[in-house]
Each structure stands twice: as structure tokens, then as C-alpha cells.
């Protein structure tokens with residue numbers, strides 16, 4: 197029973213889908229204990245849903261259900277609004293209305309933050325409320341808290357992570373079972389892992405949204421996805437996974453946020469990447485996420501856990517609710533956000549990496565020499581070369597690894613490479 201002497205904090209949910217139901221269920225279960233620890237009563241007041249008649253795993257009274265998100269956003273009694281509906285139109289309107297009324301917003305919506313972060317945080321400052329967003333990146337891993345609080349003493353040279361469980365699941369099964377992308381993506385769809393807008397997962401945009409949030413927390417600058425190198429996993433072939441394996445790597449869809457120590461400029465990218473098997477992130481498989489953060493004070497720390505799903509995401513949302521309740525109880529903000537920092541970006545052409553390149557070429561005299569000459573003309577130094585017959589025997593796979601070079605040199609070389617090599621298909625090239 198609620199203790200009538202305690203401060204009451206009313207919570208409203210916008211969206212009662214998989215994550216919303218998880219939040220409702222676990223908060224109901226733990227609210228007495230959490231309330232005791234916080235010295236407040238946490239009261240789940242209302243949830244906005246699309247279809248009140250839908251079967252749900254949690255039971256709400258008629259008075260607790262509305263079909264109008266604004267009925268939650270504008271409810272004067274509700275102090276914490278949890279936006280869990282997704283999308284960037286109605287969700288944005290509801291979040292802005294809540295913030296303009298001085299409420300605190302908890303959201304798992306990475307696309308919303310990536311596309312409208314500066315406007316939303318300005319609205320929070322103007323209204324006197326806050327935005328909490330632990331569930332927006334890496335699901336149940338408390339990576340936002342790590343950057344905001346735990347590692348606040350650091351400047352970050354490199355953050356890299358596996359941030360999309362669906363892509364990681366597909367790549368893991370391709371590697372283990374030797375089946376192609378199309379076969380495995382079908383299973384991922386059946387299991388409900390792939391977002392309704394498949395491009396978000398498969399073309400890397402979901403990872404890019406999360407990367408933008410990490411970059412902002414680490415460096416104080418929002419990087420638009422158009423300023424990142426973003427490539428998904430649709431073109432990753434079994435040949436590439438197998439060759440990467442023979443070279444001692446696994447292919448992962450890796451988000452990278454890096455600060456160039458010489459210029460202080462930063463860049464962000466999302467690309468299939470060869471990760472050395474000896475690096476802990478190479479062994480983050482299936483739907484799991486993993487993030488490695490290198491700071492100048494702490495060195496490298498690594499975080500692994502479930503990046504999606506009802507319970508993992510609910511765990512992060514409830515952690516935000518607890519932080520929000522603490523701030524409301526104490527009348528302040530416990531963990532400040534980064535200050536805006538107009539740091540410049542490295543252009544995509546300037547980004548420096550070693551590359552893996554696989555070409556399917558005509559197996560005839562002089563082709564290897566021509567490819568090597570082209571790389572030399574582009575000032576790219578080759579580290580190793582391997583060749584193996586392709587299926588039709590008249591062709592061969594040529595696998596090159598390079599020393600560090602720039603994105604521009606590699607892009608120029610790839611554009612011209614079809615000519616000398618008589619390439620049968622587009623080359624694969626991954627950092």
C-alpha cells in the first residue's frame with residue numbers, strides 16, 4: 197500500500213507495446229521496493245495505446261487507458277512521461293508538449309534524439325524538465341550512465357560498439373552455419389527481430405542513430421547521419437566472412453566514434469568491420485550488444501549485454517524513471533549533460549583505416565600485377581595478398597589487406613578497380 201506521507205510521483209506511458217508492457221510489468225512488481233529506496237511513491241497513472249482492445253500481458257483499468265498521447269503528455273498530475281511509441285512525428289509532438297509543461301521525459305527513441313536532439317534538449321532546459329534516454333542505446337547495457345557519470349573524468353579517443361542486435365544475430369548465424377544473408381534474414385524476420393522498417397536495421401541507420409547519441413555524450417556535438425560513413429550488412433557475403441575468419445577476424449557491424457589526437461576533430465562511422473578474434477567485441481554474438489570505450493584516464497573498458505527485447509529495455513527505462521524520481525524528489529539534476537562543443541568533423545575522405553578488399557577477377561596473367569599497380573598509383577600500401585579459385589574456375593578471388601590509408605584513396609581505387617581486374621562483381625572493402 198502506498199504510504200500517504202511520501203511524495204507521490206505519477207508516471208504516464210505513451211506506447212504500451214513490447215517495451216511499454218515490460219516497463220509496466222516490472223515497475224508494478226518492484227515499485228514498492230523502489231519507492232522505499234527512493235522515499236517516494238511511484239504511481240503508474242496512465243498509458244496511451246493505439247488499440248485499447250488489443251490483448252496484452254499486463255492488465256490496466258479503463259481509467260488507466262487512453263488512445264490520446266496528449267492526454268498523457270498534458271496530464272497535470274503526471275510528472276514523468278515515458279515515450280515508448282517510437283517514430284519521429286507524434287512522438288516528437290508529445291515529447292515537446294510534455295517538456296514545455298516542465299515534465300521529465302524518459303525515452304527509448306534513438307531516431308527521435310538523433311534527428312531532433314538539440315531542439316528537444318533546448319525545450320527541456322526552457323521548461324525546467326529533463327530528458328532521460330538510457331534505453332536508446334544498447335538496450336539493457338547502462339552505457340548512457342557510463343558516459344554521463346561513471347567515466348565523466350575522461351576524454352574519449354575511441355568508442356566502438358556492436359549496437360544492433362538484429363544485424364549481429366544475422367552475421368553470427370551466417371558465420372556459424374555457412375548460410376547466406378537472405379536465408380538468415382528470413383529467420384530473423386520470423387523471430388520478430390527485424391524492425392518494421394527493415395532499412396533501420398539492415399542498412400545501418402538504427403546503429404547510426406545510436407552512434408550519434410554516443411558521439412554527443414562523449415564530445416558534446418551532434419553528428420548528423422549524413423556526415424557519417426554508414427553502410428549496413430546486406431552486401432556482406434559468406435566469402436567475406438570465411439576469408440575474414442582465415443585471416444583471424446570476424447565481421448561485425450561496428451559503430452565507431454573517434455577523436456583524432458592531432459587535430460581534435462571527430463568522426464563517426466557504421467560499417468561492417470573486421471574485428472580481430474582476440475578483441476573481446478569479436479566474441480559478442482547473436483542478439484547481444486557490446487561497447488568498448490577508451491578514455492584518457494581510465495584506459496579501455498568494455499560493456500556487454502542484451503541490446504534489445506522487452507526485459508532488457510525495460511530495465512533501462514526503469515533506471516531512468518528512478519533517476520528522474522530522485523531528481524524530482526531533490527529538486528535538481530544529479531547528472532549533467534555535456535555542454536555544446538563546436539568541435540569540427542573529420543571528412544569521410546580523411547578517415548584513416550587498414551582495409552580488407554576482396555575482388556573476383558579473371559584468372560589470367562597480369563591481373564594481379566595490374567591491381568597491385570593501381571593500388572600503388574593511389575599510394576595504398578598492400579600488406580598481404582591471397583588468391584583462390586572462384587566457382588567457375590576461370591575466375592579467382594583476390595584478397596588483399598592494406599596498411600593504413602585514407603577513405604579517399606580507397607574509394608578512388610575501388611572506383612577504378614573494375615577495369616584492370618575484369619571484376620565480375622562489386623569488390624568488398626571493409627576496414
Ligand code: HSE
Nearest residue numbers: 359360361362503504
Ligand atoms: N532493432 C534494434 C536492434 C532494436 O536490433 O538492436 C533495439 O534498438
